[in-house]
Amino acid sequence: MGEELRSLMTETRNDRSKQIDVLDTLEILELINEEDQKVALAVQKVLPDIKVAVDFVSQSIIEGGRLIYVGAGTSGRLGVLDAVECPPTFSTPPELVQGLIAGGEKAFTKAVEGAEDREDLGEKDLREIHLTDQDTVIGIAASGRTPYVLGALKYARKVGAKAVALSCNKDALISRVADHAIEVIAGPEVLTGSTRMKAGTAQKMVLNMISTTAMIRLGKVYENLMVDVHISNYKLKKRAISIIQTITGLTENEAEELLQRANNEVKTAIFMHISGLDYSEAKELLERAKGHVREAIALSCPL
Structure with missing residues (x-):
């Protein structure tokens, strides 16, 4: 050496x-x-x-x-x-x-x-x-x-x-x-x-x-949750449902149904529930907010 x-x-x-x-x-x-x-x-x-x-x-x-x-x-x-x-x-x-x-x-x-x-x-x-x-x-x-x-x-x-x-x-x-x-x-x-x-x-x-x-x-996290997790297997789907339940208070079945309506996108599902918007409206606001859930919420609820 x-x-x-x-x-x-x-x-x-x-x-x-x-x-x-x-x-x-x-x-x-x-x-x-x-x-x-x-x-x-x-x-x-x-x-x-x-x-x-x-x-x-x-x-x-x-x-x-x-x-x-x-x-x-x-x-x-x-x-x-x-x-x-x-x-x-x-x-x-x-x-x-x-x-x-x-x-x-x-x-x-x-x-x-x-x-x-x-x-x-x-x-x-x-x-x-x-x-x-x-x-x-x-x-x-x-x-x-x-x-x-x-x-x-x-x-x-x-x-x-x-x-x-x-x-x-x-x-x-x-x-x-x-x-x-x-x-x-x-x-x-x-x-x-x-x-x-x-x-x-x-x-x-x-x-x-x-x-x-x-x-x-870059907006990939809401609170301390992985709201952009990619659902590629059973474990990750269950995690996604659990994340939605944590934020929304929905039952497991309700969270799974919401996830399906949100095209398996956890972040979009959460924002749909919070804002009351449908999928396309929620996606549009999230894009305007550059993927940040908190900013999208502010845009959906102007003072």
Whole structure:
């Protein structure tokens, strides 16, 4: 391991875990848990930086752009994971939030040797999805130096897209080529260099915060309920009915009937009940309110 890599926080040895191999099972678990508790506090310190990323993403989507995660290995998998959860949670089209991983989709389950070491592949993958200046690209690399991510961020800035670097080291290389950087410093890993642990947890937390907060700002949530949930299976249908019941006070059968009249759209069903409007009228007002239920209610009940 070169001196440059050794100097990274994510590669530093953790003094607290140097004897982990002689601890009993419960002691190992306690140590890992104690270290994990440091992650949320590290994320807390960079909330202002995360806010900037959320603003970039929200504006991109409002203007017709997309959120694109780019990473390699664990970082890439976390980006893909967050992306694929957006359609069922918020009824977004699959192309709106995308996750690109070095080596392509097959790299999600099996490492593709050497793919992360080429900057040109990061650029190539963004070219293939026709990146535009309306998009936001978030490059994810625990080390902050992955060539694949560097290439992607450089290309994003070249085309005018917003480029955000997410890493777990100070003054990361990817931070230098981005419009904005988020550096979550959670400290050395329990297993030296195993960034699937604290660094991975930190990245997962940040990505969850970015996508969830952006979707809230875009009207995908009413109160704290997923009113844009996509009904694609029995469990999600039951959840949708439960959400309607929570807001409206209807019985299960009444909520299901309302959901059917609303073309299986939870948000529309709720607004139909609150406003007394039919489906087409409710949809029109929701569109005028840009999907925000509270704003639609205000429009339907002018003073």
